[in-house]
Amino acid sequence: MMIPLLDLKAQYLSIKDEIDAAIQEVMASGQYILGENVEALEKEIAEYCGVKYGIGVANGTDALVLTLDAFGIGKGDEVIATPYTFFATAEAISRVGATPVFVDINPYTYNIDVTKLKEKITEKTKAIIPVHIFGQMADMDPIMEIAKLHNLVVIEDACQAIGAEYKGRKAGSIGHAACFSFFPTKNLGCYGDGGMVVTNNPELALRIKLLRTHGSQKKYHHQIIGYNSRLDELQAAFLRVKLRHLDEWNTLRREKAHYYDQLFSKSQIGTPFVAEWADSVFHLYLIRSTYREKIQVALNENGISTAVYYPVPLHLQPVYQILGYHEGDLPCAEEASRETLAIPLYPEISPAQQMKIAEIIKSVEIARD
Structure with a gap:
């Protein structure tokens, strides 16, 4: 699948x-x-x-x-x-x-x-x-x-x-x-x-x-x-x-995101934080882990697409070396770039697909422990 x-x-x-x-x-x-x-x-x-x-x-x-x-x-x-x-x-x-x-x-x-x-x-x-x-x-x-x-x-x-x-x-x-x-x-x-x-x-x-x-x-x-x-x-x-369909699609994205939240609720996987004043449309669903690469490999081996947003923060891009930033200057952005991983989320994704994705991710977590 x-x-x-x-x-x-x-x-x-x-x-x-x-x-x-x-x-x-x-x-x-x-x-x-x-x-x-x-x-x-x-x-x-x-x-x-x-x-x-x-x-x-x-x-x-x-x-x-x-x-x-x-x-x-x-x-x-x-x-x-x-x-x-x-x-x-x-x-x-x-x-x-x-x-x-x-x-x-x-x-x-x-x-x-x-x-x-x-x-x-x-x-x-x-x-x-x-x-x-x-x-x-x-x-x-x-x-x-x-x-x-x-x-x-x-x-x-x-x-x-x-x-x-x-x-x-x-x-x-x-x-x-x-x-x-x-x-x-x-x-x-x-x-x-x-x-x-x-x-x-x-x-x-x-x-x-x-x-x-x-x-x-x-x-x-x-x-x-x-x-x-x-x-x-x-x-x-x-x-x-x-x-004409946007609000319906965004509602489905929220529902799918909340289901992921439930699937990961008893794990150590970081899930998206939504501020109390915000209503997110979950353009992407990012999990967070210090062993991101192992999770990504396990998902890809099972035919599940993932993506890293963004592997190099802008202040460390080669073109902006002239601005004088160095690694460690903006630590929160740098840590997020090293640890976050986008997993499949879209209105048409099924609960069974989400469950399979979560099970693979949690199995990597258990193996690491």
Whole structure:
């Protein structure tokens, strides 16, 4: 019995008729870039998140880059971020010419440690990018308070957390702007690349719309230097179909995660910690163990896919050696990178599959003892 980390084929088959109809509709329309589906999706995502504006772009990385650019952040500026996330978060900061400043993570939630934010703020600091990692939002209230005190922009990196909540507020609704990725493996994923920026700021929304189309509002008339970062009409149509199912899928993810919690309750395996103010959408289910490699080998030998997120924290990446970080500087992120392992979790996974996975993991634990 092969068990993938994520079964995208099973998801497609569950909504096949809707997806196939969307394909036919778009192909017959003759409009494939920034059409009616993109405009409708922008409104639907904005409404879902509880904000006024959505701007579709080519991918989640572009969403971050264009948002930083639109806020005027660039050379000589510093942006605070977490070292325990996908490279794109820091890459976007560097791409606009700014410098990423890394703050260690909370060892339980894996999100940025808000108690260590203030010590990293300098006169060059212009923004904070809290990443809602693995489907759980960062502790946003203290982040927003610190940002207000120091006149900083807050950009939520919500690429892994659409539908997640913080004290009843949806991801994307608290910061000055938020960025989403619709990469296929995301909770709301298309069949290619896609991304979106959401905000309540009309000027920011307008500027990002300019940036995504070569700085042009009127064809062949360019007001600013921009990018080519447009969301495909076909991908928007897919996302509109999937958005109708998102809450149901996220509920199933929570149920499957809670079942894992029960299966591991009497073991020494670390399981995801969800803060009392958070409602996670469990983009990934991470276990934690000092003998991760043995667990991974045992699962792989039994046809069960796993993945390590992330084996090298950002402050230790070769490209950022110039920033002067060393091993041991951000110990919580470094320990998480050595010990965590993502195991299969998706709406279609069965209890029997989860039980098999847990039994193999616990058997490795018993053998070690």
